[in-house]
Amino acid sequence: MSQITLNGVFKRYGQVPVLNDISLEIGEGEFIVLVGPSGCGKSTLLRMIAGLEDITAGAVAIGGKVVNAMPAKQRDLAMVFQSYALYPHMKVADNMSFALKLSGQPKAEIEKRVKEAATILGLENLLERLPRELSGGQRQRVAMGRAIVRNPTAFLFDEPLSNLDAKLRVKMRGEIKKLHQRLGKTMIYVTHDQTEAMTLADRIVVLNDGEIAQLGTPMEVYGNPANTFVAGFIGSPEINLLPATVLGSGAAEVKLADGTRVPLGAPAGLVEGTRVTYGIRPQHFALDETGMPAEIVLVEPTGEDQELMIRLGTQEVSMVVHNHAPFAPGDRIAVRPEADKAVLFDAGTGARLH
Known part of the structure; x- marks a missing residue:
């Protein structure tokens, strides 16, 4: 009722x-x-x-x-x-x-x-x-x-x-x-x-x-x-929203503005070249030796976690790590976005696509 x-x-x-x-x-x-x-x-x-x-x-x-x-x-x-x-x-x-x-x-x-x-x-x-x-x-x-x-x-x-x-x-x-x-x-x-x-x-x-x-x-x-x-608006730290283009309807990844390719959980199902916004939350990155190379720009300890600003290609994105490793600006690391947690939005309207 x-x-x-x-x-x-x-x-x-x-x-x-x-x-x-x-x-x-x-x-x-x-x-x-x-x-x-x-x-x-x-x-x-x-x-x-x-x-x-x-x-x-x-x-x-x-x-x-x-x-x-x-x-x-x-x-x-x-x-x-x-x-x-x-x-x-x-x-x-x-x-x-x-x-x-x-x-x-x-x-x-x-x-x-x-x-x-x-x-x-x-x-x-x-x-x-x-x-x-x-x-x-x-x-x-x-x-x-x-x-x-x-x-x-x-x-x-x-x-x-x-x-x-x-x-x-x-x-x-x-x-x-x-x-x-x-x-x-x-x-x-x-x-x-x-x-x-x-x-x-x-x-x-x-x-x-x-x-x-x-x-x-x-x-x-x-x-x-x-x-x-x-x-x-919802989520802290704030989600990373990155301009990207679709590689093809069957591709399970998109290309960022600098050419860096980032994964999706499933094919985008969109025409190649479609402009989108790639969303990935800071909590949905993992440290992975086989992952994408990145450079640490900023370290913010928050107690249990550390919030890192990293440079991925030419893009600066935030990530959260759940350990107390002594990270410092300038350190080189490798990261892996959790593909199934990534979301796509229309670049023009901002509406959810994927």
Whole structure:
């Protein structure tokens, strides 16, 4: 059953298009992540679902009911913002219970819900503190607790971790995933961080210039990108995208601009001379004494792995090696691209070919 449905949704500010023909079905209990660069329309789309932005055209339905004209407070959705938006003069318990008090809930019910939410989020010992006495991660948990006590149909998150440091973002990411597993509620999460998208989502919606560039599970989007934008945006380090030409429909390799030949997992099936873009992720190179000669340009240790920038012919490409060999710029090595992991894109449109 689709709990939240967007059907042909458009958004314009005057003559400026922001979202173009967005159609999406979100199932009950699903964790959907909207990801894309700044200005792609992801936060605007979330706010339209919440009822905080008007819809130019199309329809948003919740539980099968079109809610275009329904005020935000009647949609039974809880939103967690980038800023914690806590009342500084109220203690944690009062911040979490404020909306329930406004709605006239009985005192016993309010106390029960606040206690349950505090237990879920590990806030039991912080209920009597003021926001200024909390860390950033604790404040974000309070903001999440304020949403939980309402027991909404769905949760909407608008880049909730972007104000936290890197270590705390990782911890809070885990907290949100555990929260979803425990509550089983529909969650829609906006981020520009592709790592957050990959680790949290049941399905990812990749947005670009106000349109859906691809929709799929994290591994579908990572392993089978629909175009060069998705390939370049999802995955770290970034995929290598190299201009190339096809050697013939039966050839299981293509030729790079400098004449270097690189392998494919299967024949391209394209006319000889067709211009393409050859995509290979840094993780899909292997050191191989019988492989292609290359020169190391840059070494970046990352702890468990090392990221190398290498010169393959005249092309500079990145690769990841899973050992601690003492590599240095200028070293000569031999590498082998994993042919079955290579992908081809149309050189003009960027659409996936192979």
